[in-house]
Amino acid sequence: MSQTPWVRVPAAAPDAAIAAAAAAHQAELTKPAGSLGRLEDIAIRLAGLQRRARPTVDRVWISIFAADHGVAAGGVSAFPQAVTAQMVANMAAGGAAISVLARAIGAPLELVNLGTVVPVPEHPAVRHAVIGPGTADFTRQPAMSDAELAIALNEGAAAVERALADGAELFIGGEMGIGNTTAAAAVACALLHAPPRTLAGPGTGLNAAGVARKAAVIEQALALHRNRLDDPVGVLACVGGFEIAALAGAYVACAQRGLPVLVDGFIASAAALAAMRLCAGAQDWFLLAHCSAEPGHAPIRDALGGGALLDLGMRLGEASGAVTAVPLLRLACALHAGMATFAEAGVAGGA
Structure with a gap:
């Protein structure tokens, strides 16, 4: 923990006064109060987060963190680990779903290689920040050392600094790593004190037997590391992944620096x-x-406060669901800034 004291610094506070002013502005627009539903809420919330009466999400930053997982040796994925590096190369070449989506919303896409079993080819779009050839098998030992965890957390924060330097108004983090639904489920089980059978899922396409095997692997890992799972640092080190820790570090840095995150x-x-x-x-x-x-x-959504924007049956990862939701945020901001007030339009019925 002493290697990353910054992660314990509290988050910045959203501007409640600006959010209240944005809510008052919504009440003056030419529509029945609340008739745009959550689009109104989005604009109001973004106003408070961005500390400006007219929020925008024109500049979006996307960081994809990639890493392999030692636990994949337990047969918890339908794909071999070589796919991690292959998919990073596909993303860099523009052929992955996230590549297409990033182009569609006009957002830069950076790929951060934190360590894969098969080396990731050189490409201008790939940042090599290799910690090791993936994590250790967490059914036998901690997934990473405290020093490795510190590096991963810091790499996430470094991505946020690049986003801010680029003028980002919204941060999106994504991941690529065969076996990482197992690690994510293990992290969530430890933090929520939930049984693995309730959080383990098909991931890349496991059948019922494969999901049961995944749950058993997670249960084994939680039992092995039970003495370190009372703290999120211990949870990430013992059963996390390099890319999951980097995402956590990025989200903490965003909250501290006042940059909204689309999860x-x-x-x-x-x-x-x-x-x-x-x-x-x-x-x-x-x-x-x-x-x-x-x-x-x-x-997990419930623990985070619930209220997801979309429900499209997606489970691809690599930030695809988050980028798909960006146009919704942009429309909410456009309505907030562009609609006339009752007074401006000469329409009766305003407050």
């Missing part, structure tokens, strides 16, 4: 849960993008 699905939400436990007030900066089809996502 993706199951794995990203597990990282957000860890960030919330590390940094007081961090959850105020999280907007939940979508309801993952992973069955374990619902209790």
